[in-house]
Amino acid sequence: ENLSKDDVGKDDKSPTFRSCQIIKKIKRFSGSYMKSVMIQIERRFEIPSFIVGLIDGSFELGNLLVLVIVSYLGSKVNRPRVIAVGCLIMSIGSFTSALSHFIMGRVLFKCTRSDTGSWMCSVCVLHLFPAECEKTTSSYLWLIVLAGNLLRGVGEAPVMPLGLSYIDDFATEQNSAFYIGKLIGMLGPMLGFLVGSVCADLWVDIGAVDTGKEKYSAPLDTRWVGAWWLGILVSGVLSIVASLPFWFLPHSLEEKKDLISSLLRLWIGKPLISRAYCVLILFPHSRITLNKIYFFPSVPDFFPTLKKLLGNPIFLVYLVITILNFNIFVGSISYDPKYIEQQFNVSVSKAIFLIGVIIMPVVILGLFLGGFIIKKFKLCVMGMAKFASSLTTAAFLLFLLVFMFNCETLQVAGLTVNYSGFRITLSDCNSACNCETSHWDPVCGSNGITYMSACLAGCNASTGIGKDMVFHNCSCVGVSGPGNLSAALGQCPRDNCTKVFPYYLALKFVNACMLSLAGSPLYMIMLRSVSPDVKSFAIGIETLCGRILGGFPSPIYFGALIDRTCLKWGTKPCGERGSCRVYDVQGFRNNYLGLTSVLKGGNCIFFVILCILIAKRFRQDDKGSKAAKNTEVFTIKLPATSPKEIESSCTDTAVTEDTHF
Numbered sequence: 001e002n003l004s005k006d007d008v009g010k011d012d013k014s015p016t017f018r019s020c021q022i023i024k025k026i027k028r029f030s031g032s033y034m035k036s037v038m039i040q041i042e043r044r045f046e047i048p049s050f051i052v053g054l055i056d057g058s059f060e061l062g063n064l065l066v067l068v069i070v071s072y073l074g075s076k077v078n079r080p081r082v083i084a085v086g087c088l089i090m091s092i093g094s095f096t097s098a099l100s101h102f103i104m105g106r107v108l109f110k111c112t113r114s115d116t117g118s119w120m121c122s123v124c125v126l127h128l129f130p131a132e133c134e135k136t137t138s139s140y141l142w143l144i145v146l147a148g149n150l151l152r153g154v155g156e157a158p159v160m161p162l163g164l165s166y167i168d169d170f171a172t173e174q175n176s177a178f179y180i181g182k183l184i185g186m187l188g189p190m191l192g193f194l195v196g197s198v199c200a201d202l203w204v205d206i207g208a209v210d211t212g213k214e215k216y217s218a219p220l221d222t223r224w225v226g227a228w229w230l231g232i233l234v235s236g237v238l239s240i241v242a243s244l245p246f247w248f249l250p251h252s253l254e255e256k257k258d259l260i261s262s263l264l265r266l267w268i269g270k271p272l273i274s275r276a277y278c279v280l281i282l283f284p285h286s287r288i289t290l291n292k293i294y295f296f297p298s299v300p301d302f303f304p305t306l307k308k309l310l311g312n313p314i315f316l317v318y319l320v321i322t323i324l325n326f327n328i329f330v331g332s333i334s335y336d337p338k339y340i341e342q343q344f345n346v347s348v349s350k351a352i353f354l355i356g357v358i359i360m361p362v363v364i365l366g367l368f369l370g371g372f373i374i375k376k377f378k379l380c381v382m383g384m385a386k387f388a389s390s391l392t393t394a395a396f397l398l399f400l401l402v403f404m405f406n407c408e409t410l411q412v413a414g415l416t417v418n419y420s421g422f423r424i425t426l427s428d429c430n431s432a433c434n435c436e437t438s439h440w441d442p443v444c445g446s447n448g449i450t451y452m453s454a455c456l457a458g459c460n461a462s463t464g465i466g467k468d469m470v471f472h473n474c475s476c477v478g479v480s481g482p483g484n485l486s487a488a489l490g491q492c493p494r495d496n497c498t499k500v501f502p503y504y505l506a507l508k509f510v511n512a513c514m515l516s517l518a519g520s521p522l523y524m525i526m527l528r529s530v531s532p533d534v535k536s537f538a539i540g541i542e543t544l545c546g547r548i549l550g551g552f553p554s555p556i557y558f559g560a561l562i563d564r565t566c567l568k569w570g571t572k573p574c575g576e577r578g579s580c581r582v583y584d585v586q587g588f589r590n591n592y593l594g595l596t597s598v599l600k601g602g603n604c605i606f607f608v609i610l611c612i613l614i615a616k617r618f619r620q621d622d623k624g625s626k627a628a629k630n631t632e633v634f635t636i637k638l639p640a641t642s643p644k645e646i647e648s649s650c651t652d653t654a655v656t657e658d659t660h661f
Helices: 005-012 015-036 038-044 049-076 079-104 142-156 159-170 173-183 187-200 228-247 254-267 270-282 299-310 313-344 348-377 381-404 475-479 495-517 519-529 532-551 554-563 585-627
Strands: 107-111 124-128 443-445 461-463 470-472 487-489 566-571 577-583 634-637 645-648
Touching: 015 038, 015 049, 015 079, 015 142, 015 159, 015 187, 015 228, 015 313, 015 348, 038 049, 038 187, 038 228, 038 313, 049 142, 049 313, 049 532, 049 554, 079 142, 079 159, 079 228, 187 228, 187 348, 299 313, 299 532, 313 348, 313 495, 313 519, 313 532, 313 554, 313 585, 348 381, 348 495, 348 519, 381 495, 381 519, 381 585, 495 519, 519 532, 519 585, 554 585, 577 585
Parallel strands: none
Antiparallel strands: 107 124, 443 487, 461 470, 470 487, 566 577, 634 645
């Protein structure tokens, strides 16, 4: 049936569709925003990167905890009310995470002079309130953020599946597929990163201090903590607002009640929706009717069905590729801002902004183009495998070029460079200062070397206030080379690092585009490699494995590997280890890019295996499809109890219930 513009406008203005569209964008905004502020959370709570990864992965854990229950009860509940409750749980989770900021108290600047009263021993250090040394529950307040993110995952579980089924109920038949596709927009993720960028430029305690007069106000300082909680509060309020219409929307139509369970069980593959978005938009005239497609087969058939699915070598290889892709994407999106900051001397806020406006849109665009290429060139199964494999291999080889963008580690006296030939914090030039060696309050010497504090630089005089303060008569600066023996607040700049950043960004742009182009063909290969009666089950297994083995653990082990490259840890009031202040840039690059390269290289190997298996399995089918002039209708036959079927004119090789694999 044709999709008329009048019908589009009519359904597009309906409160049902608008409500679902808004809530979907809010959900994606909240998720991308949380990713963007993880660095700020790390610095605020003085925790290592692997703990931040645990907080990040808690959303996936919370989602999976209730997903099966939602899938089972979906057809037995009032969907609008459940969606509204899910929104409220998401808002409670957001408010819970933000609550830790207000419980912990403000970040205070406290300046203490030494007994001698000289500036060389009077370094301003950062304290958390209360300043006195006593272990309090504030050391574990990051657990509140974790619990809040877990609740967000629980609340999000019913939103997507029930929202999609609700749209399918109330949209006109010819428009359902179009609106389900339109619902999956990229505005939410982009907006989340943009707001994250703005909040990263704001001091965590908005209005509490005059950042123009304080000792450091630039987000380039590793002690800078952005207003991470602000966007979380906004997402919590938006979730409440988005829930309001669902309390008043009507229940589903009785004659379409079975549709709830059908689409719900199909959803457990969120990648199905995101990766099939391009297909739905490219083929708006097709009608996708979903009825009695079960994510979980009946209990007696569960293990035979699972055995049948896992006995398919093509699907098993596809599953490994999916898990690797999840690990690569989640690990990269979580730690790319930190890598860009440390490697290229770019502020976190700028890094987040560029990811939001450049990298994320090209991923969505690549999915569209991948689907368009399948349609335009009528690719067969083997053709899609070669196309996806070639793109993945080329992207991997291109990615290896990032190792060329080398940047020197920050030169820190006593840490990465020597005091008169000795890599020790204290030297003859500062031994009489009684300096605190655990504090990180960097100054840049006139010799281009960074010192951990003005005291450790041997300075005994200063001029100016706040961020304009300059230290003079710095004895250690003279030891390292000729100069005027002065030092300014902050780390020394690394201009050469900033110059190569545009080339890195351009390479990431092309790499992301190539990988996203391979997404749609790869997904279509999976749909054709399994028999119709287990397709929806395969989608569910794929997503569960991807999220459990990729979405949850990857931020943790990526963070743990990054922590190993830390050279200088911050300290809490009682001397406990805080977040990292200085990384070994060379080690960071080798660990982060090396791990990503291993995952990408493994992906390429499994793509080769996939092509070999497909060549064996589909050789005869491909020959038959060429003889049929590459004409295809992709059909999934439904159980005998249903007269309907799912049809989508996607590609070129007929796959029906009667097809044997």
